[in-house]
Amino acid sequence: MYFSIPKNLDFSVILPILLLLFVSDVLGHGRMLDPQIRIPPGDQNNGFTLSNGPTRVEPCAGNPQGPVLSNFQSGQVIPIKWKITAAHKGNCSLQLSTNGQDSNFQELKFFPNCADTTGDFSDTVKLPDGVSCQHGTIRWVWNALLTNELYLDCADVSIGNGGNSGDTTPVTTSAASVTSAPTTTLLTATSSATATPGIVGKRQESDRRKMKMIRMKRRKP
Structure with missing residues (x-):
C-alpha cells in the first residue's frame, strides 16, 4: 500500500501532534511512588513516561543500580505507595533482594486486584x-492480565540490623522461579528468613490461566 505525502505539509505542526500521541500511549499505566524508585536519565522531567510503561526487561526494567535513596531497619513497618493512571485487571507483588545484585527476590506482600481503578494507593x-543489607532492592511488580503486560519498578534501599547497619544478613532463599530471570519466593518474617517455595510461581500460573480464559471468552461470537 502506497500513499503520497503532500508537498505543502507543515511538519512543524504535525510533529508536535505525533509526539503527543506517542507520549499519551506511553503514559497512563502505573508505578511505585514510595520508596523512591530508580529513574532513567531524563525520565523525571518527562512525566515518568518510561517508569510508567510496560517492560519485558527483568529484573528492574533495564535500570541499573543507583545510590541508596531509602534507609530502613529490619522488622520495620514501612509505607508503600503506588499510582495507577490506567486501570488494568491484575495483581501486584512487593519483593525484596538483599544481595546487592538485583536477584533472589523474596515476596514481602501480595496485592490482589491492585489496579482495578485509577488513583494513588497506599499500604504498609x-x-x-x-x-x-547495605544495598538492597525493593521491587514492585504489576502483572496486567488483560493486556499481558509487566510493569517493574525498583528502589535502592539499605536495611539496618537493629541500629547496627555495619552487619548485613542477606536473605537466603530456596529456588522457586518466577520467570526465566530472577528467583522469587515468599518471605516469612523469621530471624533466619526461611522461604516458602513455589507461592509466587503458583500465583503467576493462576494469573496466566485466568488471562487465557478471558481471551477465549472474548473470541466467542
Whole structure:
C-alpha cells in the first residue's frame, strides 16, 4: 500500500501532534511512588513516561543500580505507595533482594486486584526481622492480565540490623522461579528468613490461566 505525502505539509505542526500521541500511549499505566524508585536519565522531567510503561526487561526494567535513596531497619513497618493512571485487571507483588545484585527476590506482600481503578494507593509492609543489607532492592511488580503486560519498578534501599547497619544478613532463599530471570519466593518474617517455595510461581500460573480464559471468552461470537 502506497500513499503520497503532500508537498505543502507543515511538519512543524504535525510533529508536535505525533509526539503527543506517542507520549499519551506511553503514559497512563502505573508505578511505585514510595520508596523512591530508580529513574532513567531524563525520565523525571518527562512525566515518568518510561517508569510508567510496560517492560519485558527483568529484573528492574533495564535500570541499573543507583545510590541508596531509602534507609530502613529490619522488622520495620514501612509505607508503600503506588499510582495507577490506567486501570488494568491484575495483581501486584512487593519483593525484596538483599544481595546487592538485583536477584533472589523474596515476596514481602501480595496485592490482589491492585489496579482495578485509577488513583494513588497506599499500604504498609513489615520488613523481615533479622534481615539487613547495605544495598538492597525493593521491587514492585504489576502483572496486567488483560493486556499481558509487566510493569517493574525498583528502589535502592539499605536495611539496618537493629541500629547496627555495619552487619548485613542477606536473605537466603530456596529456588522457586518466577520467570526465566530472577528467583522469587515468599518471605516469612523469621530471624533466619526461611522461604516458602513455589507461592509466587503458583500465583503467576493462576494469573496466566485466568488471562487465557478471558481471551477465549472474548473470541466467542
